[in-house]
Amino acid sequence: MYQSIKPIINREKLQKVTVRAGQFVKLDVDIKGEPPPTITWHFANKPLETGANVKIENEDYNTKVTLSETTRKNTGVYTIKAENDSGKDEATVEINILDKPDRPEGPLEVMNVHKEGCKLKWKKPKDDGGLPLTGYVLEKMDPTTGRWVPAGFVDPEKTEHEITGLEPNKKYHFRVKAVNEEGESEPLGTDTAILAKNPYDTPAAPGLPEIVDWNENSVKLKWEPPIRDGGAPITGKM
Template identity: 35%
Template sequence: KTKFTINGLPTGSKILVRVKAVNAAGESEPKYHPQPILLSLCPEPPKIRLPRHLKQTYTRRVGETVNLVIPFQGKPRAKVSWQKNGSPIDKNEINIRNTENDTIIFIRKAERGHSGEYDMKVEVENLVDKATIDIQIVDRPGPPEIVTIEDVWGENVNLSWKPPKDDGNAAITGYTIQKADKKSMVKITFEPKKMIEGVAYEVRVFAVNAIGMSKPISCQRSSDEKFHLNFPGKVYKYPVYDDFDFSERPLFTQPLVNTFAVAGYNATLNCSVRGNPKPKITWMKNKVLIMNDPRYRMFSNQGVCTLEIRKPSPYDGGTYTCRAVNELGEAEVDCKLEVRVPN
């Protein structure tokens, strides 16, 4: 034979090789390989193993600790680099530690300024893999702007205000109103009950997001901050309103969205619908009605329709349709579901 494999050689070293021919009379003079041979690893392409919870927006409150570990693979040792919103990361504010198998982002006390898109790049020779993490640091909102008493009549008061300038980096979900008797100053959250005529009240309004309530702001009036119900000499005549017809055919206010699922992990499809009378909701896969199939669970709560697919396989991929029907009409929305098998 004129071929031979040398096994068990140390990686990273250089070796010299020579070959001799042998016959019954003995060995020949050696023939040398012209150059030393460098032993190196075959490169392994880089691949970032982004955890599932980081594939969506990662949310933390102001003051909380951010500690994210992102594993990856690649040989020889991969080069890892980070950017925030397209610019290099300030290492005085954000600590990053890299090892052969993972990278760690650490923020001891998160601030609003730490929010943004963090771009990760792993390089092995000329091969590159990238991933993006969206970090959102949220806080309580600021107070509403300029709460004003528009009118007072009988046992009623009409208030108005502007949304806060600062929403705390999270959507405003509503407002809380409190009233207090100016004598006792006992604060009570507003309820749909009649207030006492002739009594002075103070009213405060809070903005609310997913984190909590803002600081309050008090009502303002041209004369002073309090108001009296049923001012002397003012007679209020209640208007007469016609009954409003609330009937409405089904209308989807939030459609289904094309979704990717991982085989073996539960997947959910969500949409929102309104209508009066309350629509009847049905689900279909590839235009075939889903009925009494234990792999599916269907929910409908306050107009939000959900289809849960238990541990899907590639067979469960296809087009899913949500249909809403009442006596005034019907409506449909659909989306595509693709089930991927993890590597």
């Protein structure tokens, strides 16, 4: 006749695990108790079961969990529970899967557009991939060539950047990618092309001047205002 013993989970192998995305994680945990405890695993407040990339092997006094083809979705706290007629025990282990960051949060705003540049603004990604961001890569594309070329790199603390070196009256697309030690995120891009031009144009010419009065020292002229002000108030005449 066996002696009734409350479950005891061996926590020696339940140390924090950190691996790169795509690698596998294997937990091998011994459990004491009489009668042999019933063992269950839980993750994200749900029972963890054998599935596409999860394999659970329970036997008397031991449990094994293998995670294959890991992604950031596998990051979190895993809970093991053991229970028999004499009581129960519970323990946790943290698993961290390192990967590229999420793309920056949008929209990618384009402001202060002029003929040679503009200002871009975005938000930090929701997930940094488990590693500190090292910065943001900015790129521009000329729709006539379809090629993306570098447009700047900014520190991770910044979420805006002044773009320079645009060719006047050309249309451009822009995009930004977050970067950590694992690589670059998917890009966040502008929805439409941006025309590199000043917010105003050169005004149209005024009407022909007419002499309405004169004397030996001066001439008084009159003319019609230009039919187009170029998008900004006329500030003077020459």
